[in-house]
Amino acid sequence: MATATFRIWRGEKGQGKFQDYTSEVSAGMVVLDAVHQIQAEQAGDLAVRWNCKAGKCGSCSAEINRMPKLMCMTRLNTLPLERPVTVEPMKAFPHMRDLVTDVSWNYGLKKRIPKFQPRQPDASDGTWRIAQEDVERVQEFRKCIECFLCQDVCHVLRDHHMHEQFIGPRFLVYAAALEMHPLDVGDRVESLRKDFGIGLCNITKCCTKVCPENITITDNAIVPLKERVVDRFFDPLSNLFRVFSNSKT
Amino acid sequence: MSEYIAHEHDVLIIGAGGAGLRAAIEVSAAGGKVAVISKSLLGKAHTVMAEGGVAAAMGNVDDRDSWRVHFADTMRGGQYLSNWRMAEVHAKEAPARVRELEAWGALFDRTSDGRILQRNFGGHRYPRLAHVGDRTGLEMIRTLQDHGIHLGLDVFMEHTVVTLLKDGERIAGAFGYDRERGRFHLFRAKAVVLATGGIGRAYKITSNSWEYTGDGHSLAYHAGAALMDMEFVQFHPTGMIWPPSVRGILVTEGVRGEGGVLRNRNGERFMFKDIPPLYANQTADTEEEGWRYTQGDKNAKRPPELLTRDHVARCIRHEVREGRGSPHGGVFLDIAWIKERLPNAAEYIKKKLPSMYHQFKQLADIDITQEPMEVGPTTHYMMGGVKVDADSEMSDVAGLFAAGECAAGLHGANRLGGNSLSDLLVFGKRAGEYATAYAKENSLGAVNTDELESAEKWALQPFERKGSDNPYAVQHALQDVMQERVGIVRQEQEMLQALERIRELKAASDRVSVDGNREYNAGWHTALDLHSLLTVSEIVTRAALERKESRGAHFRDDFPAKDEQYGGCNVVVRKGAGGEMHLTREPIPPMRDDLQQIVQEMK
Structure with a gap:
């Protein structure tokens, strides 16, 4: 049977080194299969996160040959197996052990984004009427599996470590899903500018490229939110209008 | 002396899938201090894998539907072993639980008049499953998670419980460890809700992830609670079978609901050959009638591919045993054929079954809009579980509750697709509600430190x-x-x-x-x-x-x-006094007359 070498990052809290493991390769295998095989046969304590193994839960994010990917959806036949396949943890989050990082920062962020606020129900039975096309626009954002690969690849977080100032593509998509939700009446535009750092995104679209759900993060979520911020805070005409109409800013 | 970190809550919820989160929301909304223990990260539980939809008799697509029909369908599907009171409560309360999700931000697919769209599914007489394409579970768990985090739940991600703790006959808490550091934790609580899901990892071919090792079942059993219906393990008829590394990954029943058909290697629709008497009146007589059913014709009966999962799984196994299987030991599931009936069939399939399209394209190099899939049975769901009171979800152990897959009762001998998502909403809510009530009437139980010490020693x-x-x-x-x-x-x-x-x-x-x-x-x-x-x-x-x-x-x-x-x-x-397993056959209490009448009417 064919074999391949997997160069896996081993270590704790940022300290560590690559270690090579040779493993058998069979038809249809994905990187996560190889990691599991190595774990069961050669490295029992190898730390790796995974759940569904079908690209639906977003647990097994890692960098494979330096590309942020889901291990469960990366087939070995898409990689050059004549040289070692490198597998390392995501870089934008604190390292825990081997392939596992501490992604708790992401969970904390969500609490800071003002929650869904529906308008009054449309019908007397407390239900709403929504057109399918209005649902679809937001469904794209709600496909997100929270793998945080977009956060990992975003240079504002990865290279500039601005986790305090910037919520990252995942949570801009989350904010967009709320802002464009057909029932939502909340207003997150001011927070997007002041607290969530939307201005820090300079639209390099790296996030869109790595999204395993193919969400058009930059064009469909971030750019429209930026436009809302610009309309609210930087459009001289509407500013003038607001001064005279005394409406909220 | 053991070393551990101690926590105190009114209600401790073990498991953070749909049932656990729904229970936690209920406790929190009632003002209880609640902890949720999640074996994985939040939002990764098996609920995300649920594809087809959540069953609730809202009647948005077919107004002949009602809780009565849903009740009768569930009882028939469970071969009359289900707890009839649970089946009644479930059918009555599911619509409210689904509407509540919408009020919390879930966005289901819509009917042409803007209401929640419902689709056909195996064993359900009318289109009943509220859905979001084929990723309904993700929508549900995300909605519960996002709603819950604003209610002040204490979530312990990547923690695992190794034993429940009791004070005499009642529950006192749980003892476990965190994955990150391997430290031990004592969770004292006035009430505990088990919501740990299934046991799929006991089998080689399964759609379940590493977490589903039957923790809740085992914890409850060792704590002295009764388990029921444990012989009923659901093998979902359609799991992927090729390539080997994807074996067991689920192929949603929604494929068949949208018109997908099962064929053997001779191209024969073998499901027409064996229709159980219990369903003879509800099954299409011809392929043509079956197709019309999937397209919403209210006068047509459903195709035999949408018979209950147990039956379809056995028929597939039979075809394979008789030498009529597909090259890799399954049968063919074909949705591509609908191009003979529909213009733009490929677009239709991609829109209705997007994650199935991607799953096969990415993992098996198969374009399901053009060619058939190879499928075979995969271990999917545990009907059995902790025996609970139908109204309160409390087990035999005072203060210990269970909801969702790890509880028994609703599904009897076989679960209908779509009834698990509604199960975890309806009974998750009830478990949270009654656990809160129990916690209000009881103080924290005492913890025996010797027990902690021996648990720690065992674990190390x-x-x-x-x-x-x-x-x-x-x-x-x-x-x-x-x-x-x-x-x-x-x-x-x-x-x-x-x-x-x-x-x-x-x-x-x-x-x-x-x-x-x-x-x-x-x-x-x-x-x-x-x-x-x-x-x-x-x-x-x-x-x-x-x-x-x-x-x-x-x-x-x-x-x-x-x-x-x-x-x-x-x-x-x-569990017997000497640690042995003690089995009994317990008679099902006679069904209430009004419910019996419903069953008769719907036969």
Whole structure:
């Protein structure tokens, strides 16, 4: 049977080194299969996160040959197996052990984004009427599996470590899903500018490229939110209008 | 003296899938202090895998639907072993639970007049499943998660419970460890809700992830609660079978709901050959009629591909055994054929079944809009679980509740697709509500520190043993024996062999050793999970031996027919005083007259 070498990052809290493991390769295998095989046969304590193994839960994010990917959806036949396949943890989050990082920062962020606020129900039975096309626009954002690969690849977080100032593509998509939700009446535009750092995104679209759900993060979520911020805070005409109409800013 | 971090809450919820989160929301909304323990990260539980939809008789697509029809469908699907009160409560309350999700931000697909769209599914008489394409579970868990985080839940991500704690006859809390550092934690609580999901990892071919080792079942059993219906393991008829590494991954029933058909290697729609009498009146007579049903014709009856899962899984197994299977030992599931009937069929399929399209394209190089899929049965769901009170979800142990897959009662001998998402909403809410009420009336129970010390000592043993059995190897051996001996078709001799093998593997599990330290050590976690896996595997096998008939998901080669002396009872398992497994057949209480009348009317 064919074999391949997997160069896996081993270590704790940022300290560590690559270690090579040779493993058998069979038809249809994905990187996560190889990691599991190595774990069961050669490295029992190898730390790796995974759940569904079908690209639906977003647990097994890692960098494979330096590309942020889901291990469960990366087939070995898409990689050059004549040289070692490198597998390392995501870089934008604190390292825990081997392939596992501490992604708790992401969970904390969500609490800071003002929650869904529906308008009054449309019908007397407390239900709403929504057109399918209005649902679809937001469904794209709600496909997100929270793998945080977009956060990992975003240079504002990865290279500039601005986790305090910037919520990252995942949570801009989350904010967009709320802002464009057909029932939502909340207003997150001011927070997007002041607290969530939307201005820090300079639209390099790296996030869109790595999204395993193919969400058009930059064009469909971030750019429209930026436009809302610009309309609210930087459009001289509407500013003038607001001064005279005394409406909220 | 053991070292641990102590926590105190009114209600402790073990499990953060749909049932656990829904319960936590209820506790929190009632002002209770609640902790949720999640074996994985938040939002990754198996609920995300649910594809087809959530069953609720809202009647948005067909106004002939009502809770009565849903109730009758559930009872029929469960072969009348279901707890009828649970089936009643479930059918009545599911619509409100779904609407509530919408008020919390869930966005379901819509009807042309803007209401929640509902789709057809196996065993449901009318289109009943509210859905979001084929990722309904993700929408549900995300909605619950996002709603819950604003309610102040204490979420303990990547923590695992190893034992429940009792104060005399009542619950006092739980003891476990965190994955990150391997530290021990004591969770004291006035009430505990189990919402740990299933046992799929006991089998080799499964749609379940590493977490589903039957923890809740095992915790409850060892704490003295009764388990029920444990012989009923649902094998979903359509899992992927090729390539080998994807074997077991689920292919949603929604494929068949949208017009997908099952064929053998001769191109024959074999499902028309064997239609059970219980469903004869509801099944299409011709292929043409079946197609019309999937396209919303209210006068058409459903195609036999949408018969209950137990039946479809057995028919597939039969075709394969008779040499009419597909090249890799399954059958063909074909949705591409609808291009003969629909313009833009490829676009339609991609829109209705987007994640199936991507799953096959990415993992198997198959374009499902152009060619058939190869599918075969995969271990999917545990109908059995903790025996609970139908209204409060409390188990035999005071203060210990259970909801969702780890509880028994609603599904009887076979669960209908779509009834699990509604199950976890309806009974998750009730478990949270009654656990809060219990917590208000009771104080914290006392904890015996000796118990903590022995639990800790037990958990650390694998580090002290050197060079003995490998935990992964023991797990794989158990999966092999359950798959081969206690699978879709069972017989006494094979199950007795399985019991013998389980006994050997128990001994092996007491010898396993692990390398490394306590920090995020997968080998260690696997070693500890063996305890639950072996407990539930033995219970499943013993319960399956006890039921000497074939009914629903439980099929005995040596007793292939239904036997009425078993039809009126549930098999209940308790831990005996000497630690032995104690099985009893408990008669099902007679159904209330008004409910019986509904069953008769809907026959």
